[in-house]
Amino acid sequence: MKSECALASPHVDIDIDAISAKISDSITRVVRGAPPAVYIRLDRLLEVCRFLKETAELEFNYLSNLTAVDYLDRMEVVYHLYSISRKHAVTLKVEVDRERASVPSVTGIWRGADFQEREVYDLLGVTFVGHPNLKRILLYDEFVGHPLRKDFALPKD
Amino acid sequence: MEVINNIFVIIRDVIAVMLGFFLPPTLVEAIIAVLVISVFLGFMTVNVMMQVWAERKTIAYMQDRFGPNRVGPFGLMQSVADAVKLLTKEDIIPTHADKWVFRLGPIIVVSTALMVYGVMPFGDGMVIADLNIGILFAISIASIGTIGFLMSGWSSNNKYALLGAMRAVAQMVSYEIPLVLSIIGVVMLVGSLQMSEIVKAQSGLWFVIWQPLGFVIFFIAGLAEINRTPFDMVEADSEIVAGYFIEYSGMRFAVFYLAEYMSAFASAAIAVTLFFGGWQGPLLPPYIWFLLKVWLIFFVMIWIRATLPRVRVDQLMGFAWKVLIPLALLNIFLTGAILQPWYQGLVQGLAK
Amino acid sequence: MSELILASKNSALDAKIDTERITLNVGPQHPSTHGVLRVILTLDGEIVIDAEVVLGYLHRGFEKLCEEGTYTQNISLTDRLDYFNSMNNNWAYVKAVEMMMDIEVPERAEYLRVIMSELQRIVSHLACTGFFVSDLGAAHTPLLYAFREREEILDLFEMVCGARMTYNYFRIGGLANDIHDGWIPRLKAFLQRLPSKIDELEALITGNEVILARAKGVGVLSPEMAISFSTAGPVIRASGVPFDLRRDVPYSLYPRFDFKVITGKNGDIFDRYYVRVQEMRESIRIIEQALEQLPDGPIRIPFPLNVRPPAGEALSRIEGPKGEMGFYIVSDGTSISPYRVHQRPPCFIHLGVLRDLVIGWKVADVIATLASLDPIMGEVDR
Numbered sequence: 001m002k003s004e005c006a007l008a009s010p011h012v013d014i015d016i017d018a019i020s021a022k023i024s025d026s027i028t029r030v031v032r033g034a035p036p037a038v039y040i041r042l043d044r045l046l047e048v049c050r051f052l053k054e055t056a057e058l059e060f061n062y063l064s065n066l067t068a069v070d071y072l073d074r075m076e077v078v079y080h081l082y083s084i085s086r087k088h089a090v091t092l093k094v095e096v097d098r099e100r101a102s103v104p105s106v107t108g109i110w111r112g113a114d115f116q117e118r119e120v121y122d123l124l125g126v127t128f129v130g131h132p133n134l135k136r137i138l139l140y141d142e143f144v145g146h147p148l149r150k151d152f153a154l155p156k157d
Numbered sequence: 158m159e160v161i162n163n164i165f166v167i168i169r170d171v172i173a174v175m176l177g178f179f180l181p182p183t184l185v186e187a188i189i190a191v192l193v194i195s196v197f198l199g200f201m202t203v204n205v206m207m208q209v210w211a212e213r214k215t216i217a218y219m220q221d222r223f224g225p226n227r228v229g230p231f232g233l234m235q236s237v238a239d240a241v242k243l244l245t246k247e248d249i250i251p252t253h254a255d256k257w258v259f260r261l262g263p264i265i266v267v268s269t270a271l272m273v274y275g276v277m278p279f280g281d282g283m284v285i286a287d288l289n290i291g292i293l294f295a296i297s298i299a300s301i302g303t304i305g306f307l308m309s310g311w312s313s314n315n316k317y318a319l320l321g322a323m324r325a326v327a328q329m330v331s332y333e334i335p336l337v338l339s340i341i342g343v344v345m346l347v348g349s350l351q352m353s354e355i356v357k358a359q360s361g362l363w364f365v366i367w368q369p370l371g372f373v374i375f376f377i378a379g380l381a382e383i384n385r386t387p388f389d390m391v392e393a394d395s396e397i398v399a400g401y402f403i404e405y406s407g408m409r410f411a412v413f414y415l416a417e418y419m420s421a422f423a424s425a426a427i428a429v430t431l432f433f434g435g436w437q438g439p440l441l442p443p444y445i446w447f448l449l450k451v452w453l454i455f456f457v458m459i460w461i462r463a464t465l466p467r468v469r470v471d472q473l474m475g476f477a478w479k480v481l482i483p484l485a486l487l488n489i490f491l492t493g494a495i496l497q498p499w500y501q502g503l504v505q506g507l508a509k
Numbered sequence: 510m511s512e513l514i515l516a517s518k519n520s521a522l523d524a525k526i527d528t529e530r531i532t533l534n535v536g537p538q539h540p541s542t543h544g545v546l547r548v549i550l551t552l553d554g555e556i557v558i559d560a561e562v563v564l565g566y567l568h569r570g571f572e573k574l575c576e577e578g579t580y581t582q583n584i585s586l587t588d589r590l591d592y593f594n595s596m597n598n599n600w601a602y603v604k605a606v607e608m609m610m611d612i613e614v615p616e617r618a619e620y621l622r623v624i625m626s627e628l629q630r631i632v633s634h635l636a637c638t639g640f641f642v643s644d645l646g647a648a649h650t651p652l653l654y655a656f657r658e659r660e661e662i663l664d665l666f667e668m669v670c671g672a673r674m675t676y677n678y679f680r681i682g683g684l685a686n687d688i689h690d691g692w693i694p695r696l697k698a699f700l701q702r703l704p705s706k707i708d709e710l711e712a713l714i715t716g717n718e719v720i721l722a723r724a725k726g727v728g729v730l731s732p733e734m735a736i737s738f739s740t741a742g743p744v745i746r747a748s749g750v751p752f753d754l755r756r757d758v759p760y761s762l763y764p765r766f767d768f769k770v771i772t773g774k775n776g777d778i779f780d781r782y783y784v785r786v787q788e789m790r791e792s793i794r795i796i797e798q799a800l801e802q803l804p805d806g807p808i809r810i811p812f813p814l815n816v817r818p819p820a821g822e823a824l825s826r827i828e829g830p831k832g833e834m835g836f837y838i839v840s841d842g843t844s845i846s847p848y849r850v851h852q853r854p855p856c857f858i859h860l861g862v863l864r865d866l867v868i869g870w871k872v873a874d875v876i877a878t879l880a881s882l883d884p885i886m887g888e889v890d891r
Binding site for chain 2: 531532533534539540541554555642643644645646647648649650653654657713717719720722723871872873874876
């Protein structure tokens, strides 16, 4: 068992301008904050994810959180990325059409996305293309609808 | 003193003589046999209840709890209440079970567990049948119980039960070998398979002094043979839920419970007979000594249960084949060596 | 000639015994699936060929319920997620709301939050350790030893908020109420006893031959896999990745405390257990430091019952006992209920790695590995 001192390595803020300059053709919008949020073009998502994971000075090797939000006019899939080695974070967002919500799966890049993508598929109805086992995870297979969509009507009893 | 020491033998003989006045001798013998067996049965049932209570209470104290303390003084009647509850519960036989095999399983398990006591000397002459192959009989009868486990597990038509039954067969067949091999050392020293002879041979020194390795192997293999922690693979409640008796309920379940504790007691009793001088001891009557020693060994079993988790099935088998059997063979070799005349001569020569 | 013998040997090996695979349905009703988890195992004898985790038997629609309740009401819902970890759930939730509204929490409240959080971490690790050894087949002795200590912490929690499991103690902008006079002496007395009690628990487990045989080298999670599968907390640290949000993404007052980030070497079941035990000791150190520094002052900023955070979103990240946990909350700026609440559930994400850990091992190892991942179904199914 080895251990390290608590305060040796504080959190690092990421230089979002430098990154967005490199992948400017894939980015639609940048929202500053901690962590900064970057809107990615749907067709470039996998490329950007690979770039973020494999570039040495970025090394976003940890998919901290994956979820989606239904905004009625669009669906946003949100990826919270973190780098364990570099200790910085970024939020990726992809806007998709609600009716044909379909996003490439990132399970090939971060395997932890498996269950989280299944959950988003289950509760919000976003299809993840390329997911190895995309089926409902929390609700039963016969369930109709996706409850976290805003137009889902709760059954009245 | 002599009367108290042999009280049960004397009572049996008195009844036999009194019946002999107006019944033919063969019938007297039959009645006496039935009587003795019934007394044993009654004693064993009560004993199992005490075992269950003692186990629960001991483990509870080891775990900073009180254990059963509601029914009767110190919760002594808890086991009785449980037994009554189990006997009056609905007897469920699963629809897809092989019904006859399902019914036969517990009968075989419990009857073999009981038959072991047929050759167990509780005191001088206090034995149902003092066979000249006593220990061989006890071991071989105990192994027949395996078939009962397999039958119950297989006929339940349940995968957990099947896994449990398969484990039971693998485990018991493997552990019988070191068990028997560890006994051979004692048999070599005594030169007899008769239980009473083995006890009498220990009037000087207990065989645990002569056969420490033999006792350790016997005790470990015995633990495995009766499915007690850390070798309770067959039941393994956290893995295969309850193993072979998962589908049993009510009385049949109680019968399995009975068999389990009777086997545990039998295993401890054989250990006492072989290694701890059986019923022999100063002051107290022989049957008291015998029970005292057996309960002490059973306490060690409880103690182990409260301390150790379960080993894995492959580790269990590996332990039997790679450790216990070679050690048991070594034990036989060593016993043989010290029985050799040249060794005896050497010892005597050194003593001079 | 020798070649011939070799060839015949090989063919004998190749001619496999025809064994039938069986599908074993472990759970949702099973003594060691920690609630209602279901794992469908495909077995060849005792060896696991495939394992599929089936979830959802405890799904209560937490995230949907949060959209119906107000920001304040939802705090009580978070208690029901990971019920061994209610304080941290509370904290992660209120922290997200506070991040959105840019609220500064009074110092005394922050200290008390740290104390509660670390006490809760001890509770969770104790329970996990106890259940783990019970799942290995012990007659519950370590579990009861662990629960004896847990009871004392639950008594302390009961003294501050009146509840033993579902505390609902945190508020947006502080805490529900202050501790009373007798609390700190009692906590101090308990902290004095606790290390020796942990030693006692360790004496039963750490050197136990049977446990070592069962836990060393089983369920090994490599550091690369641990990162790729988004595992966190003791699970990732046991694999040798020093990832602790208390240090890496400092929040609350953690920069003020001196503590170690415990890591393991092998990433097996035993390391996960051992990291937890060591972390309990670190938690004791943090609580002791917090008690020394604890200032007087208010424990809550005055706050309306219903809040309307500005439109926007926030993700809180705190180091729960099971790992990184947090709430992603979206506000539309007009409503007193959140627009969207999502929890980052460490237990749920940890279960994703189970299949890869158990294939090729025995049934008994599935149970042991599962217990070492410490899933609490309230959080997994939400």
